[in-house]
Amino acid sequence: MAHKFDVVVVGAGAAGLFCAAQAGQRGLKVLLLDHSEKVAEKIRISGGGRCNFTNRDATPAQFLGENPHFCRSALSRYTPQDFIELLQRHSIPFHEKHKGQLFCDRSAEDIINMLLAECDAGQVTRWQPCGVKSIKYGSNPDGTGVSSYQIESDRGLIEAPQVVIATGGLSIPKIGATDFGYRIAKQFGLRLVEPRAALVPLTFDGEAWVPYAQLSGLALPVLIETSPADATPKQRKKAVVFSEDLLFTHRGLSGPAVLQISSFWREGQPIRIDLAPGVDLPGLLLRAKASSKKLIANELATLVPSRLADAWVSQDPALQRPISEATDKALQALAQRLAGWELTPNGSEGYKKAEVTTGGVDTRDLSSQTLESKQPGLYFIGEVVDVTGWLGGYNFQWAWASAHACAEALAARAAA
Numbered sequence: 517m518a519h520k521f522d523v524v525v526v527g528a529g530a531a532g533l534f535c536a537a538q539a540g541q542r543g544l545k546v547l548l549l550d551h552s553e554k555v556a557e558k559i560r561i562s563g564g565g566r567c568n569f570t571n572r573d574a575t576p577a578q579f580l581g582e583n584p585h586f587c588r589s590a591l592s593r594y595t596p597q598d599f600i601e602l603l604q605r606h607s608i609p610f611h612e613k614h615k616g617q618l619f620c621d622r623s624a625e626d627i628i629n630m631l632l633a634e635c636d637a638g639q640v641t642r643w644q645p646c647g648v649k650s651i652k653y654g655s656n657p658d659g660t661g662v663s664s665y666q667i668e669s670d671r672g673l674i675e676a677p678q679v680v681i682a683t684g685g686l687s688i689p690k691i692g693a694t695d696f697g698y699r700i701a702k703q704f705g706l707r708l709v710e711p712r713a714a715l716v717p718l719t720f721d722g723e724a725w726v727p728y729a730q731l732s733g734l735a736l737p738v739l740i741e742t743s744p745a746d747a748t749p750k751q752r753k754k755a756v757v758f759s760e761d762l763l764f765t766h767r768g769l770s771g772p773a774v775l776q777i778s779s780f781w782r783e784g785q786p787i788r789i790d791l792a793p794g795v796d797l798p799g800l801l802l803r804a805k806a807s808s809k810k811l812i813a814n815e816l817a818t819l820v821p822s823r824l825a826d827a828w829v830s831q832d833p834a835l836q837r838p839i840s841e842a843t844d845k846a847l848q849a850l851a852q853r854l855a856g857w858e859l860t861p862n863g864s865e866g867y868k869k870a871e872v873t874t875g876g877v878d879t880r881d882l883s884s885q886t887l888e889s890k891q892p893g894l895y896f897i898g899e900v901v902d903v904t905g906w907l908g909g910y911n912f913q914w915a916w917a918s919a920h921a922c923a924e925a926l927a928a929r930a931a932a
């Protein structure tokens with residue numbers, strides 16, 4: 517005998533837990549299953565353990581995907597304020613850290629416990645660990661002539677008229693990420709946008725990186741963009757520029773600045789970094805030349821971190837001299853290179869370090885109102901969809917908003 521539910525949600529991460537809870541609270545009999553023993557491992561490790569659960573200022577402008585308007589409907593119907601009010605109802609303390617980013621005061625466990633309590637309030641049945649072997653759509657074996665989804669799981673056959681896929685992207689396979697959602701999408705004839713690791717550190721050729729590897733651990737505020745110096749004015753106008761902290765690592769660059777730009781970067785393309793934003797480097801260096809006897813490296817160290825100044829100057833013998841002996845042209849060239857450091861990554865740290873996956877289920881095959889696919893009764897929510905947020909709480913906001921839109925649609929379809 518098959519287990520019968522109104523809805524089966526596959527994947528008990530951020531989107532799956534929230535959708536199951538919302539659907540359950542709308543009176544549906546919901547089964548939520550996950551192949552991992554623990555639910556919501558990504559919430560647990562997110563935001564350095566404190567979960568940056570939303571961004572006060574989230575708008576569709578902070579999301580990427582082939583159709584940048586797709587996220588509009590869901591985001592407008594479940595806002596950051598709605599999620600904040602949910603936290604307040606559960607008396608969870610939180611604070612704003614930076615640019616609208618909201619974090620738990622205590623730990624990410626608060627969010628997980630809240631979502632589990634919301635699932636309990638909706639009488640959601642949870643099975644985990646429980647893998648799914650196959651999902652088929654067709655006539656029920658009971659001979660009633662009614663069609664539904666038959667899900668072959670590790671705990672037996674399940675039947676449901678509606679199925680939600682909330683299995684996320686490919687990032688961090690060691691805590692349970694799989695391509696399950698993409699495979700199900702393909703099986704039902706839906707299109708996919710090539711997935712890519714994003715919000716991820718970028719790496720550089722070993723040889724070329726030698727002078728900078730010694731800077732590992734150094735962090736500084738920068739402006740960063742993908743647009744190369746020879747970009748046309750039109751390209752430059754469209755380029756995305758982030759003002760964030762950069763972090764040097766042994767293998768390359770990381771920190772919020774690089775994670776942000778990694779979502780836009782493509783193989784072979786240079787990135788451009790202003791290492792001293794807001795500083796009039798040429799003016800200050802030329803003024804120092806007129807009045808100082810110090811070495812260029814020492815003068816530069818008053819304008820950028822001294823480790824960076826040393827590493828930079830040590831690569832060019834012409835700069836290893838007192839600033840008073842440098843030509844104006846050499847100082848101007850130095851200033852220009854620091855303000856427009858252009859370098860081409862050879863790759864990224866990949867899915868093992870990426871916070872998210874861009875691409876996924878093609879939004880042309882999904883409804884932006886309901887997240888239902890063109891296969892009736894089959895929905896995709898959260899990161900498995902080709903909607904990716906910037907760093908800063910936007911990805912969780914998409915998980916909540918897409919889950920909420922889907923839960924409304926599940927209830928409406930069940931009632932129809």
Ligand SMILES: Cc1cc2nc3c(=O)[nH]c(=O)nc-3n(C[C@H](O)[C@H](O)[C@H](O)COP(=O)(O)OP(=O)(O)OC[C@H]3O[C@@H](n4cnc5c(N)ncnc54)[C@H](O)[C@@H]3O)c2cc1C
Nearest residue numbers: 527529530531551562563568684692696898899909911912
């Ligand atoms: C280190 C790190 C830090 C992050 N920090 C933040 C942050 O602070 N703020 C923010 O907004 N975003 C953050 N993110 C991104 C955010 O975690 C994700 O965008 C979000 O969790 C996506 O939610 P989801 O429910 O779609 O997928 P997930 O949360 O990934 O959940 C998917 C679930 O599906 C399950 N699953 C997968 N395959 C199967 C299968 N075959 N069968 C059954 N179950 C399956 C998984 O076990 C998992 O429980 C971070 C990500 C990482 C990796």
